Amino acid sequence: MSLQPSPQPSEQPSRRESPPPSTAAAGPATVSVFASPESWIESDALDQCHQVAALDGMTHVAAMPDLHPGKGAPIGAAMTSTVLYPFLVGSDIGCGIAVFPIRLKRAVPEKLAARFPDLDRALDPERDAGDPAWAVMKGDIPAGHTEGLGTVGRGNHFVELARIGTVFEPGHASRLGLAGGDLVLVVHSGSRGLGERILRAHTEVHGAGPAADPAAYLAMHDDAVRWGSLNRRLLAARVAHALGAETAEPIVDRCHNLVEIRDGLYLHRKGAAPGDGCDVLVAGTRGTPSYLVAAHAGPDAGHSVAHGAGRKMSRADALRRGRAKHTVEELRRTPVGSLVVCGDRQLLFEEAPTAYKRIEQVIADLIAHDLATPVATTIPLVTYKTPDLGSAPRRDRRRERGRR
C-alpha cells in the first residue's frame, strides 16, 4: 500500500494532459474505465461491465471511479446501445441527489437531529392534506402514484443537513447562491415502489431482454423520473418545515438512474450522473464531505460523472467487519462531528464510511480524466437515514421489535 497521499482536488494542475481511460474492446462494444490505478475497482464489477458490453446492440460502456458490482449490471456506469435494456437502469428509476439551500439561525447538530420528522411515514394526500410540504407540488402526482410519497427509503438513501466547507470555485459557487458556511439540505432518494413496479412489469415478460416497446417503457420511466424529483422536493420541504425553515427550489437535482436517447442511441445510466455541462453533487459518506462539481464529461465517458464514493464492501461484508470494528456510538457521531439519525443498527453498519471508497480519490479521478471540476464541499451536520428508536412513536418501536 502506498503511503503517498492521493492528490487533493485543489492541488490538481488546472490544465494537464488527461490520462486516457483504460479501454478494451469487447466484441463490438468498448469498455472505458475512468479510474486511476490507485483506485481499487472490484474485478466483479469490471466483469459485469464486460458482460454488459457483450449484450446485443451495445456500443460502449463507461465505468466511473465509483464503480462497484450491482445486481446483474454494474453500479457507476453509463452504457450506450441501439436497444433499450430496462435492467441496466435497475429498479430505482429516477433515483438522484438534490441540493436545497436552507437558512437556520443556529445549527447545533444535537438539537436539529431530534427535530427531523419521521420520513418512513408517507404523506397521504387526503389525511395529510394540510401538510405545508405540498407547497412544492406543481401539477399532478406522476403516474397518480401516492404510495410512499415523501418517504426517503433505505439502502444508501438519506436526507442530510450540511454546511458548505471548502469553496474551490467562488465565482461558480456564488452563481449558485452559495458561499462557505452556508447550509444546505442534500437529498438522495428515488422513486420508491413506482420504479420497482415498472421494472418488474418488464422483467416478468422479457427478463433481462430489451424493451419490446421502448416508447411505452420510456413513458413509465419518465413518470418515475418526475416522481423521484418530486419526492426529493417533498422530503426537503418536510425537513425544512420541521426545522423551522423555508423551502427553496433545489440548486442542483441530478438523477443517476435513468435512460435517455442521445445521438440516436439509448444512454443508460446506473449510478452515474449526467455530466455534460451541469453541476452535480457527488455524495461522500455519512461521515465524510461530499463534493459539488461542475461536470464536463464527453462521449467517451457517456456524458456522465460518478454519483458518489461507491461501495468498497458488500453490505454483508460491511455488516460483518463493521461489527468487529465499530461501535454504534462511533457510527452515530462521525469523524466530522456530524450525527447520523438511524434506528436500524444493521443499516448503520452497512452504511459505515469505511464500507465506501475514499471520496477524495473518486474526485481526483474525475479531475484527472477532465470529467469534472470541484466547486465546493459539503460537510455533514446531521444525516437522517431512518427514525431513531428513541424518538420514534411508541407504535413504531413495537413494530421494530416485532421484526427481529
Next chain:
DNA sequence: ATGTGC
C-alpha cells in the same frame, strides 16, 4: 433498492 414473505 424494493415490497414481501418468513
